[in-house]
Amino acid sequence: MKAVQVLGTRENHRIVLSDTLLRPSPTGHQILIKVHAAGITADEVIWPELYASTHRVPGHDISGTIEAVGPEYDGPLSLGQSVYAMLAADSPQGGQSEYAIAMPNEVAIKPLSISHAQAAALPIPALTAWEAVFSRMKLTQGSKALVTGASGAVGAMFVQIAKKLLSAEVIGLASPSKYDFVQELGATKVLDYGSLDWCDKIHGVDAVFDTVGGEVLTKAWKTVKQDGVIVTVGDPAPSWAFNGGQPEESQTYPGVKCLHFIVSPDGDALTHVASLIDDGALRPIPVQVFEAKEAVEAWKYASHRGRKGKAVIQFLSE
Numbered sequence: 001m002k003a004v005q006v007l008g009t010r011e012n013h014r015i016v017l018s019d020t021l022l023r024p025s026p027t028g029h030q031i032l033i034k035v036h037a038a039g040i041t042a043d044e045v046i047w048p049e050l051y052a053s054t055h056r057v058p059g060h061d062i063s064g065t066i067e068a069v070g071p072e073y074d075g076p077l078s079l080g081q082s083v084y085a086m087l088a089a090d091s092p093q094g095g096q097s098e099y100a101i102a103m104p105n106e107v108a109i110k111p112l113s114i115s116h117a118q119a120a121a122l123p124i125p126a127l128t129a130w131e132a133v134f135s136r137m138k139l140t141q142g143s144k145a146l147v148t149g150a151s152g153a154v155g156a157m158f159v160q161i162a163k164k165l166l167s168a169e170v171i172g173l174a175s176p177s178k179y180d181f182v183q184e185l186g187a188t189k190v191l192d193y194g195s196l197d198w199c200d201k202i203h204g205v206d207a208v209f210d211t212v213g214g215e216v217l218t219k220a221w222k223t224v225k226q227d228g229v230i231v232t233v234g235d236p237a238p239s240w241a242f243n244g245g246q247p248e249e250s251q252t253y254p255g256v257k258c259l260h261f262i263v264s265p266d267g268d269a270l271t272h273v274a275s276l277i278d279d280g281a282l283r284p285i286p287v288q289v290f291e292a293k294e295a296v297e298a299w300k301y302a303s304h305r306g307r308k309g310k311a312v313i314q315f316l317s318e
Protein backbone atom coordinates (compact mmCIF):
# COMPACT_ATOMS: atom_id res chain seq x y z
CA MET A 1 0.00 0.00 0.00
CA LYS A 2 1.05 3.61 -0.46
CA ALA A 3 2.37 5.21 2.72
CA VAL A 4 4.42 8.24 3.70
CA GLN A 5 7.59 7.31 5.62
CA VAL A 6 10.14 9.39 7.47
CA LEU A 7 13.68 8.06 6.95
CA GLY A 8 16.92 9.01 8.69
CA THR A 9 17.24 10.60 12.09
CA ARG A 10 15.32 13.24 13.98
CA GLU A 11 18.09 15.73 13.17
CA ASN A 12 18.53 14.67 9.54
CA HIS A 13 15.33 13.20 8.20
CA ARG A 14 13.84 12.65 4.74
CA ILE A 15 10.19 12.22 3.84
CA VAL A 16 9.30 9.73 1.09
CA LEU A 17 6.22 8.10 -0.39
CA SER A 18 6.72 4.32 -0.38
CA ASP A 19 4.71 1.36 -1.63
CA THR A 20 6.52 -1.41 0.23
CA LEU A 21 4.40 -1.69 3.37
CA LEU A 22 1.68 -4.31 3.61
CA ARG A 23 -1.89 -3.48 4.46
CA PRO A 24 -2.26 -4.08 8.22
CA SER A 25 -4.85 -6.52 9.61
CA PRO A 26 -6.91 -5.61 12.67
CA THR A 27 -6.52 -7.83 15.72
CA GLY A 28 -8.42 -7.80 19.03
CA HIS A 29 -10.64 -4.70 19.23
CA GLN A 30 -8.82 -2.81 16.49
CA ILE A 31 -10.50 -1.06 13.55
CA LEU A 32 -8.97 -1.00 10.06
CA ILE A 33 -9.73 2.30 8.33
CA LYS A 34 -9.45 2.83 4.60
CA VAL A 35 -7.89 6.27 4.71
CA HIS A 36 -9.42 8.81 2.33
CA ALA A 37 -7.40 11.72 3.73
CA ALA A 38 -4.77 12.35 6.41
CA GLY A 39 -3.73 15.67 7.97
CA ILE A 40 -0.15 16.81 8.47
CA THR A 41 1.19 18.33 11.71
CA ALA A 42 4.63 19.37 10.49
CA ASP A 43 6.23 19.42 13.94
CA GLU A 44 5.67 15.67 14.19
CA VAL A 45 9.11 15.22 12.62
CA ILE A 46 10.59 16.29 15.96
CA TRP A 47 8.40 13.98 18.07
CA PRO A 48 10.52 11.10 19.45
CA GLU A 49 7.63 8.59 19.12
CA LEU A 50 7.90 8.71 15.32
CA TYR A 51 11.50 7.48 15.40
CA ALA A 52 10.66 4.72 17.89
CA SER A 53 7.93 3.29 15.64
CA THR A 54 8.65 0.33 13.38
CA HIS A 55 7.49 1.69 10.05
CA ARG A 56 8.01 5.42 10.61
CA VAL A 57 4.66 6.27 9.01
CA PRO A 58 3.69 9.74 10.31
CA GLY A 59 0.21 11.21 10.73
CA HIS A 60 -2.36 10.96 13.49
CA ASP A 61 -5.34 12.72 11.91
CA ILE A 62 -7.35 10.64 9.47
CA SER A 63 -10.74 10.43 7.83
CA GLY A 64 -12.00 7.43 5.91
CA THR A 65 -14.28 4.42 5.98
CA ILE A 66 -14.28 1.30 8.12
CA GLU A 67 -12.80 -1.54 6.11
CA ALA A 68 -12.63 -4.29 8.76
CA VAL A 69 -12.67 -4.81 12.52
CA GLY A 70 -10.77 -7.20 14.76
CA PRO A 71 -12.45 -10.38 16.04
CA GLU A 72 -13.10 -8.91 19.50
CA TYR A 73 -14.52 -5.57 18.34
CA ASP A 74 -17.94 -5.12 19.99
CA GLY A 75 -18.55 -1.37 19.49
CA PRO A 76 -21.32 0.41 17.58
CA LEU A 77 -19.43 1.12 14.35
CA SER A 78 -20.04 -0.94 11.24
CA LEU A 79 -18.22 -1.69 8.00
CA GLY A 80 -18.37 1.06 5.39
CA GLN A 81 -19.21 3.85 7.86
CA SER A 82 -17.41 7.18 7.40
CA VAL A 83 -15.29 7.98 10.44
CA TYR A 84 -12.54 10.32 11.52
CA ALA A 85 -9.94 9.69 14.18
CA MET A 86 -6.93 10.86 16.10
CA LEU A 87 -4.43 8.00 16.41
CA ALA A 88 -2.39 8.05 19.62
CA ALA A 89 1.11 9.55 19.45
CA ASP A 90 2.65 6.15 20.18
CA SER A 91 0.56 4.19 17.65
CA PRO A 92 2.71 1.50 16.04
CA GLN A 93 1.92 2.92 12.59
CA GLY A 94 0.70 6.40 11.65
CA GLY A 95 -2.20 7.38 9.45
CA GLN A 96 -0.60 8.74 6.28
CA SER A 97 -1.16 5.52 4.38
CA GLU A 98 -3.94 3.89 2.39
CA TYR A 99 -5.00 1.85 5.42
CA ALA A 100 -4.53 2.56 9.12
CA ILE A 101 -5.29 0.74 12.35
CA ALA A 102 -7.19 2.64 15.05
CA MET A 103 -8.39 1.75 18.52
CA PRO A 104 -12.12 2.14 19.26
CA ASN A 105 -11.58 5.08 21.65
CA GLU A 106 -9.78 7.03 18.89
CA VAL A 107 -12.62 6.95 16.35
CA ALA A 108 -15.92 8.82 15.86
CA ILE A 109 -18.45 9.18 13.07
CA LYS A 110 -17.18 11.83 10.66
CA PRO A 111 -19.09 15.14 10.41
CA LEU A 112 -21.53 14.59 7.54
CA SER A 113 -21.48 18.15 6.22
CA ILE A 114 -17.78 18.28 5.33
CA SER A 115 -15.42 16.35 3.07
CA HIS A 116 -12.96 13.69 4.22
CA ALA A 117 -10.15 16.17 3.53
CA GLN A 118 -11.76 18.75 5.83
CA ALA A 119 -12.46 16.11 8.48
CA ALA A 120 -8.85 14.87 8.35
CA ALA A 121 -7.64 18.35 9.36
CA LEU A 122 -9.72 18.44 12.52
CA PRO A 123 -8.90 15.78 15.13
CA ILE A 124 -5.65 17.02 16.71
CA PRO A 125 -6.54 20.75 16.48
CA ALA A 126 -10.07 20.22 17.81
CA LEU A 127 -9.05 17.79 20.56
CA THR A 128 -6.13 19.96 21.69
CA ALA A 129 -8.40 23.00 21.97
CA TRP A 130 -11.15 20.92 23.63
CA GLU A 131 -8.78 19.49 26.23
CA ALA A 132 -7.31 22.94 26.92
CA VAL A 133 -10.71 24.60 27.40
CA PHE A 134 -12.51 21.93 29.42
CA SER A 135 -9.86 19.86 31.22
CA ARG A 136 -6.74 21.99 31.58
CA MET A 137 -8.05 25.56 31.99
CA LYS A 138 -11.56 24.62 33.09
CA LEU A 139 -12.90 27.79 31.48
CA THR A 140 -16.40 28.75 32.56
CA GLN A 141 -19.15 30.88 31.02
CA GLY A 142 -17.85 34.35 30.20
CA SER A 143 -14.18 33.67 31.01
CA LYS A 144 -11.59 35.93 29.41
CA ALA A 145 -8.82 34.16 27.48
CA LEU A 146 -5.83 35.04 25.33
CA VAL A 147 -4.78 32.63 22.56
CA THR A 148 -1.46 32.94 20.77
CA GLY A 149 -1.27 31.58 17.21
CA ALA A 150 -5.01 32.26 16.93
CA SER A 151 -5.01 31.86 13.14
CA GLY A 152 -3.40 28.40 13.28
CA ALA A 153 -5.29 25.13 13.25
CA VAL A 154 -5.28 24.67 17.04
CA GLY A 155 -5.82 28.37 17.75
CA ALA A 156 -8.75 28.60 15.35
CA MET A 157 -10.51 25.72 17.10
CA PHE A 158 -9.78 27.25 20.50
CA VAL A 159 -11.29 30.62 19.54
CA GLN A 160 -14.46 28.93 18.30
CA ILE A 161 -14.91 26.43 21.15
CA ALA A 162 -14.32 29.07 23.87
CA LYS A 163 -16.54 31.64 22.17
CA LYS A 164 -19.38 29.46 20.91
CA LEU A 165 -19.69 27.03 23.81
CA LEU A 166 -18.80 29.30 26.75
CA SER A 167 -19.42 32.82 25.44
CA ALA A 168 -15.83 33.52 26.47
CA GLU A 169 -14.16 36.81 25.66
CA VAL A 170 -11.29 35.68 23.45
CA ILE A 171 -8.34 37.85 22.48
CA GLY A 172 -6.20 36.44 19.68
CA LEU A 173 -2.61 37.05 18.62
CA ALA A 174 -2.05 36.68 14.88
CA SER A 175 -0.27 38.19 11.91
CA PRO A 176 -2.18 41.23 10.56
CA SER A 177 -3.12 39.39 7.33
CA LYS A 178 -5.12 36.93 9.46
CA TYR A 179 -7.05 39.47 11.59
CA ASP A 180 -10.30 39.15 9.61
CA PHE A 181 -10.20 35.35 9.78
CA VAL A 182 -9.66 35.32 13.55
CA GLN A 183 -12.39 37.91 14.14
CA GLU A 184 -14.85 35.95 12.00
CA LEU A 185 -14.17 32.93 14.22
CA GLY A 186 -15.37 34.95 17.21
CA ALA A 187 -12.34 36.72 18.71
CA THR A 188 -13.25 40.00 20.42
CA LYS A 189 -9.89 41.56 19.70
CA VAL A 190 -6.86 40.53 17.61
CA LEU A 191 -3.34 41.85 18.13
CA ASP A 192 -0.09 41.38 16.22
CA TYR A 193 2.69 39.53 18.03
CA GLY A 194 5.05 41.47 15.78
CA SER A 195 4.23 44.65 17.72
CA LEU A 196 6.54 45.01 20.69
CA ASP A 197 3.93 46.21 23.18
CA TRP A 198 1.07 43.75 22.61
CA CYS A 199 1.51 42.35 26.09
CA ASP A 200 0.97 45.80 27.64
CA LYS A 201 -2.40 46.11 25.93
CA ILE A 202 -3.94 43.00 27.50
CA HIS A 203 -4.65 42.77 31.22
CA GLY A 204 -6.15 40.31 33.67
CA VAL A 205 -7.10 37.40 31.45
CA ASP A 206 -8.26 34.26 33.27
CA ALA A 207 -6.29 32.00 30.97
CA VAL A 208 -3.65 32.03 28.24
CA PHE A 209 -3.60 29.29 25.64
CA ASP A 210 -0.22 29.36 23.92
CA THR A 211 0.42 27.51 20.65
CA VAL A 212 3.61 29.38 19.71
CA GLY A 213 6.04 29.20 22.64
CA GLY A 214 9.39 31.04 22.95
CA GLU A 215 9.30 34.80 23.40
CA VAL A 216 5.55 34.97 22.77
CA LEU A 217 4.93 32.65 25.72
CA THR A 218 7.37 34.62 27.90
CA LYS A 219 5.55 37.89 27.18
CA ALA A 220 2.12 36.34 27.74
CA TRP A 221 2.81 36.06 31.50
CA LYS A 222 2.18 39.83 31.79
CA THR A 223 -1.38 39.46 30.53
CA VAL A 224 -2.75 36.90 32.99
CA LYS A 225 -4.44 37.66 36.31
CA GLN A 226 -2.68 36.81 39.59
CA ASP A 227 -4.38 33.44 40.03
CA GLY A 228 -4.81 32.70 36.33
CA VAL A 229 -3.58 29.78 34.26
CA ILE A 230 -1.22 29.48 31.29
CA VAL A 231 -1.44 26.37 29.13
CA THR A 232 1.14 25.84 26.40
CA VAL A 233 1.28 23.23 23.65
CA GLY A 234 3.72 24.78 21.14
CA ASP A 235 6.55 22.63 19.81
CA PRO A 236 9.27 22.19 20.81
CA ALA A 237 7.93 21.89 24.35
CA PRO A 238 9.66 24.08 26.95
CA SER A 239 12.50 22.42 28.86
CA TRP A 240 10.54 22.41 32.16
CA ALA A 241 7.65 20.46 30.63
CA PHE A 242 8.99 16.94 31.06
CA ASN A 243 11.01 17.05 34.26
CA GLY A 244 8.34 18.13 36.72
CA GLY A 245 9.87 21.60 36.79
CA GLN A 246 8.32 25.03 36.61
CA PRO A 247 9.18 27.92 34.30
CA GLU A 248 11.41 30.70 35.67
CA GLU A 249 8.52 33.15 35.45
CA SER A 250 6.73 31.26 38.26
CA GLN A 251 9.03 33.05 40.72
CA THR A 252 7.72 36.44 39.60
CA TYR A 253 4.10 35.28 39.23
CA PRO A 254 3.71 32.68 42.03
CA GLY A 255 -0.10 32.52 41.83
CA VAL A 256 -0.20 31.69 38.14
CA LYS A 257 -0.48 28.02 37.27
CA CYS A 258 1.46 27.04 34.15
CA LEU A 259 1.32 23.70 32.40
CA HIS A 260 2.12 21.90 29.17
CA PHE A 261 0.22 18.89 27.87
CA ILE A 262 0.21 16.46 24.99
CA VAL A 263 -3.22 15.87 23.51
CA SER A 264 -4.83 12.45 23.92
CA PRO A 265 -7.22 10.66 21.57
CA ASP A 266 -10.86 11.12 22.57
CA GLY A 267 -13.56 9.62 20.37
CA ASP A 268 -16.34 11.05 22.57
CA ALA A 269 -15.05 14.61 22.17
CA LEU A 270 -14.74 14.02 18.40
CA THR A 271 -18.40 12.98 18.39
CA HIS A 272 -19.33 16.30 20.05
CA VAL A 273 -17.16 18.21 17.60
CA ALA A 274 -18.79 16.44 14.64
CA SER A 275 -22.27 17.43 15.76
CA LEU A 276 -21.16 21.02 16.40
CA ILE A 277 -19.71 21.15 12.87
CA ASP A 278 -22.88 19.67 11.37
CA ASP A 279 -25.03 22.15 13.34
CA GLY A 280 -22.94 25.01 11.98
CA ALA A 281 -21.77 26.04 15.47
CA LEU A 282 -18.13 25.33 14.59
CA ARG A 283 -16.46 25.96 11.25
CA PRO A 284 -13.99 23.50 9.75
CA ILE A 285 -10.37 24.62 9.35
CA PRO A 286 -9.29 25.79 5.86
CA VAL A 287 -7.36 23.01 4.09
CA GLN A 288 -4.92 22.70 1.23
CA VAL A 289 -5.37 19.29 -0.36
CA PHE A 290 -2.54 17.29 -1.99
CA GLU A 291 -2.80 13.97 -3.81
CA ALA A 292 -0.83 11.05 -2.36
CA LYS A 293 1.78 11.34 -5.14
CA GLU A 294 2.39 14.93 -3.95
CA ALA A 295 3.01 13.84 -0.34
CA VAL A 296 6.58 15.17 -0.26
CA GLU A 297 5.39 18.60 -1.51
CA ALA A 298 2.56 18.47 1.02
CA TRP A 299 5.06 18.08 3.86
CA LYS A 300 7.16 20.97 2.51
CA TYR A 301 4.04 23.11 2.32
CA ALA A 302 3.00 22.12 5.85
CA SER A 303 6.36 23.29 7.24
CA HIS A 304 6.03 26.84 5.87
CA ARG A 305 4.59 29.68 7.86
CA GLY A 306 1.90 31.85 6.31
CA ARG A 307 0.20 29.04 4.41
CA LYS A 308 -3.46 29.28 3.46
CA GLY A 309 -4.71 26.11 5.14
CA LYS A 310 -3.74 22.92 6.92
CA ALA A 311 -2.04 20.46 4.56
CA VAL A 312 -3.98 17.27 3.96
CA ILE A 313 -2.92 14.27 1.85
CA GLN A 314 -5.76 12.68 -0.08
CA PHE A 315 -5.36 8.93 -0.65
CA LEU A 316 -8.79 8.43 -2.19
CA SER A 317 -10.78 11.02 -4.17
CA GLU A 318 -14.07 12.16 -2.64
Ligand SMILES: NC(=O)c1ccc[n+]([C@@H]2O[C@H](COP(=O)([O-])OP(=O)(O)OC[C@H]3O[C@@H](n4cnc5c(N)ncnc54)[C@H](OP(=O)(O)O)[C@@H]3O)[C@@H](O)[C@H]2O)c1
Pocket residue numbers: 041043044124125128148149150151152153154155173174175178211212232233234235236261262263305306
Ligand atom coordinates in the same frame (compact mmCIF):
# COMPACT_ATOMS: atom_id res chain seq x y z
N1 LIG B 1 1.15 19.41 22.68
C1 LIG B 1 0.20 19.00 21.85
O1 LIG B 1 -0.55 18.07 22.16
C2 LIG B 1 0.00 19.68 20.53
C3 LIG B 1 -1.15 19.42 19.79
C4 LIG B 1 -1.34 20.11 18.58
C5 LIG B 1 -0.38 21.00 18.13
N2 LIG B 1 0.75 21.19 18.87
C6 LIG B 1 1.74 22.18 18.46
O2 LIG B 1 1.11 23.45 18.58
C7 LIG B 1 1.63 24.33 17.60
C8 LIG B 1 0.47 24.93 16.80
O3 LIG B 1 -0.13 23.90 16.03
P1 LIG B 1 -1.05 24.27 14.80
O4 LIG B 1 -1.46 22.98 14.18
O5 LIG B 1 -2.07 25.24 15.21
O6 LIG B 1 0.00 25.00 13.85
P2 LIG B 1 -0.29 26.05 12.70
O7 LIG B 1 -1.58 25.75 12.04
O8 LIG B 1 0.96 26.10 11.91
O9 LIG B 1 -0.48 27.42 13.47
C9 LIG B 1 0.55 28.05 14.19
C10 LIG B 1 0.27 29.54 14.18
O10 LIG B 1 1.21 30.15 15.02
C11 LIG B 1 1.54 31.40 14.49
N3 LIG B 1 2.96 31.64 14.71
C12 LIG B 1 3.48 32.64 15.44
N4 LIG B 1 4.79 32.60 15.48
C13 LIG B 1 5.14 31.53 14.75
C14 LIG B 1 6.37 30.97 14.40
N5 LIG B 1 7.53 31.49 14.81
N6 LIG B 1 6.36 29.88 13.59
C15 LIG B 1 5.21 29.33 13.16
N7 LIG B 1 4.00 29.83 13.47
C16 LIG B 1 3.98 30.92 14.26
C17 LIG B 1 1.12 31.43 13.04
O11 LIG B 1 0.18 32.47 12.96
P3 LIG B 1 0.26 33.68 11.93
O12 LIG B 1 0.35 33.09 10.57
O13 LIG B 1 -0.99 34.45 12.20
O14 LIG B 1 1.49 34.43 12.28
C18 LIG B 1 0.43 30.12 12.80
O15 LIG B 1 -0.85 30.31 12.23
C19 LIG B 1 2.60 23.51 16.77
O16 LIG B 1 3.88 23.72 17.28
C20 LIG B 1 2.15 22.08 17.02
O17 LIG B 1 3.19 21.16 16.82
C21 LIG B 1 0.95 20.56 20.07
